[in-house]
Amino acid sequence: MVGQWDRKKLLVTAPLLRNTGRGGERVVKVSKAGKFAETYFRRLQKYNDSTLIEASPKTGRTHQIRVHAAWLGHPIVGDAKYGNQEDNRRFNNRGYKHLFLHAQQLQFTHPVSGEVMTFNAPLTKKLQSLLINEAKR
Numbered sequence: 001m002v003g004q005w006d007r008k009k010l011l012v013t014a015p016l017l018r019n020t021g022r023g024g025e026r027v028v029k030v031s032k033a034g035k036f037a038e039t040y041f042r043r044l045q046k047y048n049d050s051t052l053i054e055a056s057p058k059t060g061r062t063h064q065i066r067v068h069a070a071w072l073g074h075p076i077v078g079d080a081k082y083g084n085q086e087d088n089r090r091f092n093n094r095g096y097k098h099l100f101l102h103a104q105q106l107q108f109t110h111p112v113s114g115e116v117m118t119f120n121a122p123l124t125k126k127l128q129s130l131l132i133n134e135a136k137r
Contacts, residue, residue, distance in 0.1 A: 001074035002087045005051040010041045012068045016061045027081070028063045030071045037061045039068045047134040050077060050091075054104070065101065076101050095130055102127065 017034030021027045038058040045052040051074065055065045066082050069075055075083035077091045077100040088096075107118045123131075 001051045001053050001069055001072075002077055002083065002091075003049060003051065003074050004046050005041075005043055005053060005072075005074050007041075008043050010072075012039045012041065012072065013037070014068060014071055016064060016067055018062050026062055028061070028067045030067065035059075035061060037064050037068070039065055041069075041072075045131075045135075048137050050134060052131065066099075094133070100127065100130075 014030045014037060015032060015034035016028050016037040017031035018026055018028050036059060040056040040058060042054045042056075043051055044054055053069075055069070057064050061067075063082070066076055066079055070079070070082035075087070077083075078088055078096050079099055079101075080088060091100075102123055103121060104123075105118065105120050107116065109115070110117050
């Protein structure tokens with residue numbers, strides 16, 4: 001997330017409304033007219049001008065994590081749609097060329113066997129390197 005997020009944990013319950021933009025792209029915003037959406041945020045590490053967080057969506061709405069993070073005032077680094085251009089340019093100059101959103105773990109119940117399926121994916125070496133550089137700043 002952009003900025004220092006002081007909370008250790010937060011459960012966000014903010015309804016999301018999906019709209020279609022002029023070019024046909026999906027744009028989502030927090031709105032009372034939207035569908036129920038819930039995301040659990042947990043701070044992992046604070047840096048000078050960013051915070052590494054774990055976001056666990058309890059519902060599965062379009063762009064849910066991105067919109068909730070931006071709504072909190074801390075958009076995800078590199079988010080061209082819901083973030084701030086100036087912030088993104090600053091992080092881009094430090095090597096963040098893409099949206100810093102990573103699915104570390106996916107878990108679901110298999111629809112036939114009923115078995116809980118869990119898949120883990122560590123951060124890429126590039127993202128790990130960027131975080132190491134942030135810690136040195």
